[in-house]
Amino acid sequence: MNAPDPALHGLLDQTLRADRGRIVAALISRVGDFQLAEDALQDASASALVHWGRSGAPSRPEAWLIRVAFRKAIDRLRQTARDARQTAALTVLARDEAEEEAEVMDDRLRLIFTCCHPALEPKSRVALTLRTIAGLSTAEIARAFLDAEPTMGQRLTRAKTKLREAGIPFVIPGPEDWPDRLQSVLAVVYLIFNAGYTAGPAEPRDLCDEAIFLARLIAQLSPPATCDLAEVEGCLALMLLTHARKAARMAEGVTVPLAQQDRSRWDGAAMAEGLALIDAAMARSKPGPYQIKAAIAGCHTAATPDWDQIAALYTSLARFEPTPVVHLNRAVALAETGALQAALTLLDSLAPALAAYQPYHAARAEYLARAGRPGPARAAYDTAITLAASSADAAYLAKRRAALPH
Amino acid sequence: MQYLALIYSAPENEPKYGTPEFGAMMAGYNAFTAMLKETGAFVSGDGLKPVTTATSVRVKDGKVETMDGPFAETKEHLGGYYLMEVPDLDTAIKYAAQIPTAGYGTVELRPIMIW
Numbered sequence: 023m024n025a026p027d028p029a030l031h032g033l034l035d036q037t038l039r040a041d042r043g044r045i046v047a048a049l050i051s052r053v054g055d056f057q058l059a060e061d062a063l064q065d066a067s068a069s070a071l072v073h074w075g076r077s078g079a080p081s082r083p084e085a086w087l088i089r090v091a092f093r094k095a096i097d098r099l100r101q102t103a104r105d106a107r108q109t110a111a112l113t114v115l116a117r118d119e120a121e122e123e124a125e126v127m128d129d130r131l132r133l134i135f136t137c138c139h140p141a142l143e144p145k146s147r148v149a150l151t152l153r154t155i156a157g158l159s160t161a162e163i164a165r166a167f168l169d170a171e172p173t174m175g176q177r178l179t180r181a182k183t184k185l186r187e188a189g190i191p192f193v194i195p196g197p198e199d200w201p202d203r204l205q206s207v208l209a210v211v212y213l214i215f216n217a218g219y220t221a222g223p224a225e226p227r228d229l230c231d232e233a234i235f236l237a238r239l240i241a242q243l244s245p246p247a248t249c250d251l252a253e254v255e256g257c258l259a260l261m262l263l264t265h266a267r268k269a270a271r272m273a274e275g276v277t278v279p280l281a282q283q284d285r286s287r288w289d290g291a292a293m294a295e296g297l298a299l300i301d302a303a304m305a306r307s308k309p310g311p312y313q314i315k316a317a318i319a320g321c322h323t324a325a326t327p328d329w330d331q332i333a334a335l336y337t338s339l340a341r342f343e344p345t346p347v348v349h350l351n352r353a354v355a356l357a358e359t360g361a362l363q364a365a366l367t368l369l370d371s372l373a374p375a376l377a378a379y380q381p382y383h384a385a386r387a388e389y390l391a392r393a394g395r396p397g398p399a400r401a402a403y404d405t406a407i408t409l410a411a412s413s414a415d416a417a418y419l420a421k422r423r424a425a426l427p428h
Numbered sequence: 429m430q431y432l433a434l435i436y437s438a439p440e441n442e443p444k445y446g447t448p449e450f451g452a453m454m455a456g457y458n459a460f461t462a463m464l465k466e467t468g469a470f471v472s473g474d475g476l477k478p479v480t481t482a483t484s485v486r487v488k489d490g491k492v493e494t495m496d497g498p499f500a501e502t503k504e505h506l507g508g509y510y511l512m513e514v515p516d517l518d519t520a521i522k523y524a525a526q527i528p529t530a531g532y533g534t535v536e537l538r539p540i541m542i543w
Contacts, residue, residue, distance in 0.1 A: 141517060188539050189429045191516035199518075 030074045033083060034067060041084040042157035047129035048088050050136075051192055053095045056154065056182040062098060066091035130155060131243040132194050134236070138207040139190050146181040147210045148217075153178055155239070156214075156232045166217050166229055200249055208257045208312060211236045215261050220411065222272070230265050237261060255303035256313030262296035263319040265289070277418040280322055293323055311342040318351075329358040346375035350382055357389045365389055380409035384419055396426045430471060430540035431512050431520040436504040437533025439478070456528035464512065469523060473510035504533055511540075 038045075042063075049059035066087050073090075080086040137150040145167070152158040152166075164174035184190070195203040211233050218229025237258040244251055270283040278284075300320050303313045318335045321327050336352035349372055357365035369386050376382035387402035403423035410416035443449035457475075464470035484495040498505060507529065514520050517537070524535040 139517075141521070188537075189431075189515075189517045189520070191518050193518075195518075 027075055030071055030079060033074070033079055034070050037083040037087065038067065039157065041087075043130050043133070043155040044128060045084055045088050045091070046154050047133040049091055049095065050133060050154075051129040052092060053099075054192065055186050056150075057179070057186070058095050058098060059091070060154075062091040062095035063087065065094035065098075069094075128243060130239060132192055134207055134240060135194055135203060136185065136190060136192050138203075138210045139185070140203070140206050141188060141190055142181055142184060144209070144213070146177055147206070148213050149174060149178055150181050151210050151236070152214065152229075152232065155236060158227060158232070162227050166221060166225070166227070194245075194249075197249075204249075204253060207240065208237075208253060211240075211257060212261070212312075215264075219264065222412075222414075230261065230268070234258065234261050234265060250306065250308050252303045252306040252308040253310040253312045255299045255306075256310060256316045259296040259299035259303065259316035260312055260319055262292045262299070263316060263323065266292035266296065272414055275414050275417060276421065277412075277414045279418070285325075288323075296320070297323070309338070311339060314339045314342070327358075329355055333359055346372050347379070347381075350376060350379075350385060354385050357385075357392070362389060362393055366393060378409060380406050380411065380415070383409065384422075387419075387422070391426055396428070400426055429514065429516065429520075431514060431517075432538045432540060433510040433512060433520070433524050433527065434506055434536040434538065435508045435510075435527060435529045435533065436536065437507055437529050438503045439505065441532045442507075442529075453528045460526055460528065461510075463526070464510065464523065469512045469514050469519075471511040471513050473508070475508040476506060479505040479507075507533070 045063060046059055049062060050056055053059055053062070069090060070083070070087060074080070074083075134151065134155055137154055138147045142150070149163050149167070152163050153160065158166075160175050160178060161171050163169075163178075164171040167174070169177075214229050214236070215233035218225070218231070218233060221229065237254060241251055241254045241258060244254065266289040267280070267283060269289070270285070270287040271278055271280075296316065297320055300313065300316050303316070314335055318332055318339075321332050321335070333352060333355035336348060336355050340348045340352060349368065353365045353368040353372070356368065366386075366389055369382070369389070372382065383402045383406035387399045387406060390396075390399035390402060400423060403419055403426075407416050407419045407423070410419060443453050461470065461473060464473070479498050482496075482498045484497060484499045486493050486495075510523075510527070512520060512523060514523065517539075520537050524530060524537055527535050529535065
């Protein structure tokens with residue numbers, strides 16, 4: 023066999039990079055099995071190099087890959103079919119294959135909802151979504167979540183097996199299940215975003231970009247008649263507004279707080295899109311936590327943030343998410359409106375719940391210092407520094423601690 | 429697909445016999461079973477006598493060993509089951525959530541293996 027043409031290699035790589043999610047989604051929707059779809063795509067990719075080399079590249083490589091992978095899947099099933107269910111599936115597939123080739127549907131929304139099914143462990147939902155929709159390799163996902171590659175590989179295999187064996191359907195949920203299931207999907211998207219945010223933009227695959235891509239995809243593919251998009255837009259807006267500040271949020275390895283960031287380094291287009299999305303979402307009159315968080319992020323883009331408005335938004339958010347972290351943020355907003363004593367009282371009440379949470383101690387240190395209590399502030403900074411998740415955060419906190427009066 | 433819904437709960441969380449809560453639970457089970465039968469999802473289902481009546485059996489070196497009590501000492505005990513015939517896990521979850529014990533215990537769904 024001749025060595026494959028590098029140009030064909032390039033075309034194959036490019037097709038897989040751009041369309042892998044769409045191809046895999048189309049295959050899974052027909053063969054009903056994640057692993058089989060991935061294996062079949064692997065087979066099809068190998069034969070693409072041979073066939074394209076012999077008879078030239080097809081005009082639509084992605085359609086070629088889907089068609090050939092589908093046949094490869096049938097071949098694989100024929101070799102392994104041992105139970106009645108698989109034989110029945112094979113009959114259906116063989117019939118489908120014989121039919122005239124229809125336009126390939128975009129099945130990625132179904133795939134997203136399946137990958138984020140609540141019957142899977144949250145971490146597996148994230149991994150499976152990154153693997154199948156965003157097309158990250160197992161190694162890239164393992165790296166992003168600080169796992170060993172074999173461990174992540176096993177997690178993905180377990181998740182795919184569960185999808186198949188537990189009978190998790192490959193469907194977009196109906197209107198009555200939509201809000202709950204969408205929550206699960208958006209939680210995955212936002213977890214991916216946060217992983218990217220924590221890792222920083224220097225990583226080879228910026229997970230923030232992947233998360234934004236996923237939210238756009240959900241907004242674009244959701245049938246508007248049955249699906250409420252307010253929270254999708256809210257989530258996308260929140261991520262855009264946060265991501266727009268990526269160039270400004272670190273300086274020489276030290277975290278720069280929002281108020282001190284160089285605004286000229288913010289991404290104006292992303293900001294504008296985020297703010298417009300908040301308006302679009304609010305116009306749907308279906309408030310939800312992502313919209314409120316986006317509105318808060320929107321307030322922070324102003325040169326002088328309206329802290330009364332932010333405090334009010336956190337009070338609304340606490341109705342959806344009565345978590346200690348939301349109350350912590352409410353306390354911060356209160357302190358910034360000038361209600362320092364009320365804020366410190368609220369912070370004290372959160373101590374048991376947030377003892378191991380670095381931002382809690384950092385906020386408490388800040389407001390103790392403002393209240394003229396440098397001693398307790400120093401102790402709170404010490405706790406925050408021990409708990410800091412990144413060296414950039416620790417460096418910032420150490421800087422603040424050193425600035426305290428003696 | 430067939431799913432076995434295994435119904436677990438801790439005895440201290442269960443409604444006591446003779447209380448209105450117990451009556452409501454029994455009525456809930458009757459209504460649920462009737463609904464399952466109506467939709468055609470019902471294959472079988474039973475409640476079990478309390479865990480104090482359990483006997484665990486194993487064979488070691490060809491010798492039958494019996495033990496008084498359940499296989500695993502856990503807070504929540506298996507108290508009953510339904511075998512359901514439904515299209516997929518989403519439907520099974522929808523039904524499982526309507527089993528009265530799901531409100532204070534746990535329902536474990538296990539797909540039945542096909543050989």
